Amino acid sequence: MNNNSNILPFLIIIFFLIYTLKKFGVLNYLDTILISRKTKQELKDFYSKQLNYFNSLPYKDRDRFVIRANKLKKSIHIIGKNDFKVTEEVRLLSIAAQVQLTFGFNQFFLNKFHTILIYPDTYESKLTGKMHYGEVNPRGIIVISWDRFLKGYTIPNDKINLGLHEMAHALMHTIICSSDHEDGLDKYLRDIVRLSKIEIEKIKNGENHLYRKYAGANIYEFFAVSVEHFFEAPDELKLELPALYQYLTKLLKQDPTIGLFHLKK
Numbered sequence: 001m002n003n004n005s006n007i008l009p010f011l012i013i014i015f016f017l018i019y020t021l022k023k024f025g026v027l028n029y030l031d032t033i034l035i036s037r038k039t040k041q042e043l044k045d046f047y048s049k050q051l052n053y054f055n056s057l058p059y060k061d062r063d064r065f066v067i068r069a070n071k072l073k074k075s076i077h078i079i080g081k082n083d084f085k086v087t088e089e090v091r092l093l094s095i096a097a098q099v100q101l102t103f104g105f106n107q108f109f110l111n112k113f114h115t116i117l118i119y120p121d122t123y124e125s126k127l128t129g130k131m132h133y134g135e136v137n138p139r140g141i142i143v144i145s146w147d148r149f150l151k152g153y154t155i156p157n158d159k160i161n162l163g164l165h166e167m168a169h170a171l172m173h174t175i176i177c178s179s180d181h182e183d184g185l186d187k188y189l190r191d192i193v194r195l196s197k198i199e200i201e202k203i204k205n206g207e208n209h210l211y212r213k214y215a216g217a218n219i220y221e222f223f224a225v226s227v228e229h230f231f232e233a234p235d236e237l238k239l240e241l242p243a244l245y246q247y248l249t250k251l252l253k254q255d256p257t258i259g260l261f262h263l264k265k
Contacts, residue, residue: 035070043069046092052156053100053231061103061261068099068108077115084120084146093153094118094144097163101171101227104253104262105182112178113170117143134162136169138177159212159225159232168227172220188251189223195244196222210240231256 043066047054102108152161203216215225234256238245
């Protein structure tokens with residue numbers, strides 16, 4: 001009994017210390033000094049050649065991007081399938097969509113999704129038995145076709161990006177099925193779903209619409225396609241679907257149309 005009584009105050013102090021460090025950003029500062037200047041510059045050089053999004057970031061935000069990428073690279077299992085070889089470049093690029101999508105969050109890990117499987121091209125899904133370019137398994141696995149994934153970054157404004165699309169599914173699943181995510185996201189996702197049902201009906205009825213027909217399949221595909229448009233054609237989305245765009249800025253805590261990528265609450 002005495003031992004438990006002695007340990008409890010110590011645990012309370014540790015918990016309070018961690019909370020304080022997070023609240024005042026000290027842990028984020030520690031992240032910046034734990035990554036070497038050389039590694040940081042190497043990551044910046046890599047992403048500046050690969051990602052339009054990275055180059056659109058203000059210089060002060062590029063450190064934030066590479067620090068997060070470095071942390072995710074160490075925590076996510078990336079596995080090649082059908083003889084696909086996972087190189088360092090593959091690791092860095094395959095996690096870029098998660099860094100981008102969650103860039104406005106403080107909590108940028110999607111803790112349930114800890115594995116990325118990469119196929120060279122289309123593959124037969126074990127869930128559906130059909131050929132796929134990508135999918136999200138609720139058990140915590142994201143699957144992508146590397147060929148289609150690369151095309152999403154080669155053409156940065158065609159509103160088709162497999163990495164962002166599948167990561168959007170993972171984020172939506174995280175918000176709906178767990179409480180282990182950034183605070184306050186549930187409300188904005190409900191608003192987006194409410195609007196999406198109206199737009200899905202327009203797509204199904206054959207009305208002229210900003211989104212491709214695939215977005216009309218269900219609320220999940222509509223959200224994923226919305227994320228693609230949000231990052232690859234934000235001005236067009238804001239003009240055509242302004243209410244949806246505003247809810248997305250609140251959910252993702254970013255507004256690409258004005259160059260702000262981590263909005264304050």
